[in-house]
Amino acid sequence: xxxSMPSAALTRCGHVLLSALALGITPPLHAAPAPTANIDHxxxxxxxxxxxxxxxxxxxxGPDRSKLVLYGAVSAEAAIAAxxxxxxxxxxxxxKTIRFAPASYRYLLNAATGKGETQxxxxxxxxxxxxxxxxxEKLFKEQxxxxxxxxxxxxxxxxxxxxxxALYAQINNGTDSAKRFIPCSFDFKTLSDLVKPxxxxxxxxxxxxxxxxxxxxxxxxxxxxxxxxxxxxTQKAIQKTRSDRQFLQRD
Numbered sequence: 001x002x003x004s005m006p007s008a009a010l011t012r013c014g015h016v017l018l019s020a021l022a023l024g025i026t027p028p029l030h031a032a033p034a035p036t037a038n039i040d041h042x043x044x045x046x047x048x049x050x051x052x053x054x055x056x057x058x059x060x061x062g063p064d065r066s067k068l069v070l071y072g073a074v075s076a077e078a079a080i081a082a083x084x085x086x087x088x089x090x091x092x093x094x095x096k097t098i099r100f101a102p103a104s105y106r107y108l109l110n111a112a113t114g115k116g117e118t119q120x121x122x123x124x125x126x127x128x129x130x131x132x133x134x135x136x137e138k139l140f141k142e143q144x145x146x147x148x149x150x151x152x153x154x155x156x157x158x159x160x161x162x163x164x165x166a167l168y169a170q171i172n173n174g175t176d177s178a179k180r181f182i183p184c185s186f187d188f189k190t191l192s193d194l195v196k197p198x199x200x201x202x203x204x205x206x207x208x209x210x211x212x213x214x215x216x217x218x219x220x221x222x223x224x225x226x227x228x229x230x231x232x233x234t235q236k237a238i239q240k241t242r243s244d245r246q247f248l249q250r251d
Contacts, residue, residue, distance in 0.1 A: 040224075041215040041223060041224065041226070042104065042105045042106040042212065042216060043104045043105075043106045043107075044104070044227065044228070045104060045215075045228050046102055046103070046230060047072045047074055047102070047103060047104070047105055047108060047126065048072065048073040048075070048079045048101065048102060048103070048234070048238075049070065049071070049072050049073075049100060049101060049102075049103040049107070049108050049111070050071040050072070050087070050098055050100055051098070051099060051101045052097050052099075053099070055101060057111040057112070058070070058097075058098055059112070059122040060087065060090065060094075060098070061090060062086075062125060063086055063125075067121065067122075067123060068121055068123070069112075069122065069123050069124070070108065070111055070112040070122055070124050070125065071086065071087070071100075071125055071127065072103075072108045072124060072125065072126040072127065073100060073126070073129075074126065074127070074158045074186040075129040075131075075132075075186055075187065075230075075231055075233065075234045076234045076236070077129050077131045077233065078127045078130070078158075079100040079237070081127065081130050082100075082127050083095065083098070083100075100237075102238045105126075108124050109124055111124075112124035126158060126208065127158070128155070128156070128158040128208075129186060129187070132154075132159060132186065132187065132188055133155060135159075135161070135188035135205070136150075136153070136154040136159035136161075136188075137150045137151055137153075137154040139159075139204060139205035140153055140154065140205055143204060143205065153207050157207055157208045157209060158186060159186070159205045159206065159207065159208065160184050160185070160186060160205075160206045160208060160211045161184060161186070161187070161188050161191045161192075161203050161204070161205055161206075162182075162183075162184040162191070162203070162204055163182075163183065163184075163194075163195050163202070163203065163204075164201070164203070164204040165201070166182050166222070167182065167183075167198070167201060168180045168181065168182060168225070169181060169182070180225065181225045181226070181227040182226045182227065183227055184206075184211075184226055184227070184229065185228060186228065186230070186231065187229070187231035187234075188203065189231075190229050190230075190231050190232070191203055191229070
């Protein structure tokens with residue numbers, strides 16, 4: 001499972017495909033299509049998914065109430081926003097039965113697009129972190145995206161922050177010692193703090209649909225080394241899911 005790094009060494013690897021992706025403009029994310037290849041990459045992306053009190057995926061009426069969706073959130077803050085904006089308006093009693101639990105992106109897709117009759121009407125809906133919109137919009141503009149489109153991208157789909165040029169990080173302690181991978185994150189500060197010591201590395205913003213399209217369809221060997229790091233707040237939220245639902249409330 002992706003994790004933050006208490007201590008890491010960084011090495012540039014020179015890949016520039018991520019930079020090209022940052023300029024790829026995609027439509028707003030309403031429902032994520034199921035990937036057709038390299039699904040193991042998507043298994044390593046950890047999210048938060050709406051479940052009932054028994055831990056079963058919980059389809060709910062979507063924002064426009066016209067169809068059922070399975071809510072996913074890229075961070076604890078995104079899960080809180082989902083509860084406040086979309087789930088609590090369904091009614092206090094129903095809201096009390098819903099929590100967010102960690103799941104891989106592939107699990108979210110499979111749970112929403114299963115083969116059962118009822119599941120066929122459910123779509124996955126992955127929500128962006130509202131605390132990251134300002135960073136994402138600013139970077140999109142710097143990367144040449146028109147202001148109106150940068151605003152729309154930052155509001156309607158998650159953003160993945162990656163280093164440019166790509167680099168390898170190696171954990172220096174803990175159980176994953178000596179593991180090498182290319183770090184990205186849903187959290188700007190997490191990645192910015194990691195690459196800050198190297199002035200030749202900048203942080204770029206990649207729209208979620210472009211990022212997952214690369215992972216599911218791309219043939220480049222180094223793609224298997226990309227890890228999406230969780231923010232410290234989201235890690236703490238996940239640690240609480242086994243015992244309570246407090247991570248859905250602001251401290």
